[in-house]
Amino acid sequence: MNASRPDRTRRVANAARALHGLALGDAFGQQWFFYRGTEATERQARRIAPEAELWHWTDDTAMALSVLRILHLRDDVDQDALAAHFAASYTADPHRGYGPSMHGVLRAIHEGEPWREVTRRQFEGQGSWGNGAAMRVxxxxxxxxDEDLSHVAAEAERSAATTHAHPEAAAGAVAVAIAAALATRGRDEPAQDPVAFLTEVARHTPESDVASGIRTAARLPAGSSVRNAVSVLGNGTRISAPDTVPFALWTAAHHLDALDDALWETARGMGDVDTTCAITAxxxxxxxxxxxxxxxxxxxxxxxxxxxxxxxATSAGRT
Structure with a gap:
């Protein structure tokens, strides 16, 4: 891609589309935790939207807003600023459905502990391989x-490291960021074939269980059901990047021109449905x-x- 910095107005518009979709997917997916079993299955099959008047979004969107805020202010990921923004946003509103380990991470960062030390000591020194870095990216x-995909991957890794030190979490973030970049680039062209899209995403994703899962998603037979895809790829039930990202990108790849279809199909997979819907959307x-x-x-x-x-652009927005 062009080595010069892309137009800021274009950057803002591109990222806003992704953020609005992510927030919609997050809020839509969150509603399905209030429906279980046959009721959820029947409503999804008949495409009856959730009944709540207000669909609240969760930590997926809250953390995505932090990522976007830092990009607006810095253009690239400033890890110290991002970690601080995550912690401040959490402290201001901790009831957004953050995972158990993330409560501890963000409290510690807010209290002044260096984020690198905090994230690296998680899970007996392995770091978290959860799906939180992927859901927000x-x-x-x-x-x-509009930049080289190697830069997209590097920035995604840097964003992941502020809360997730495990390579699988970083790989999940890279995969989703690459997928969003490819989707953005292709706005004025026919949608890529799902196999080609997933193969391209996997090619730019670090070798990992996440990358392997995306390659498996690309090999699923055309016309595979959501149930079959979940049985092979997972649906986020384990709250890990390898168990979440391949399925979410599989539904995205098969519905690149239809956001509503993508959301309904992803919701049918249930599991960590707010996060899979946030990633897909x-x-x-x-x-x-x-x-x-x-x-x-x-x-x-x-x-x-x-x-x-x-x-x-307003003075209030720069605060």
Whole structure:
């Protein structure tokens, strides 16, 4: 890609599409924790939207907002600033569904402990390989879409390291960021074949269980059911990057031109459904935006800050 810095207005618009999609997927997916068994299956089969008047988003969106805020202010990932923003956002609103380990990580960072030490001591020194680094990163991929994909991957790894020290978590973040970058680049072209799309994502993902899972997703027979895909790829039940990212990218790859279809198919996989829907929608919306989504969904989704669309152009947004 062009070595010069891309136009800022274009960056802001690209990332905003991803963020709005991610927040919609997160909020939509979160609603399915209130429906179980036959009721959830029947509503999804008939495409009956959740009944809640307000679909709250979770830590997936809260942390994605932190990533985007730092990109607006720095263009690239400033790890110290990002870790501090994560911790401050958590402290201001800790009831967004953060995972048990993340409560400890973000409290410790907020209290002044160096983030590198905090993240590296998780899980007996292995670091977390959870899906948190992947769930929040689609806006970063869209932001850097006009740059070389090696830069997208490097920035995704840097964003992951602030909370997740395990290589699998970093690989999950890279895969989602690459997918969002590819989706953004292809906005004015016919959608890539799902196999080609997934193969390209895997090619830029560090060798890992995540990359292996994405290659497996690319090999699933055309017409495979969601149930079959979940049985092979997982659905986030283990809250790990390898158990989450391949399935979310499989549904995204098969619905690159239809955000609503992508969300319904991903929700049918259940599991960690807010996170799988957030990942899928962040990628697909990088290409489609949210214009074709029913207005009632957009009204129901909890709003996101106005600076998402402006890039913090106002003095208030720069605070």
């Amino acid at each position: 689609a806006p970063l991929g869209a932001w850097h879409a 962040g990628v697909v919306a990088s290409r489609t935006g949210s214009a074709d989504i029913h207005s009632s969904w957009l009204t129901a989704r909890e709003p996101v800050p106005g600076w998402v669309d402006t890039g913090g």
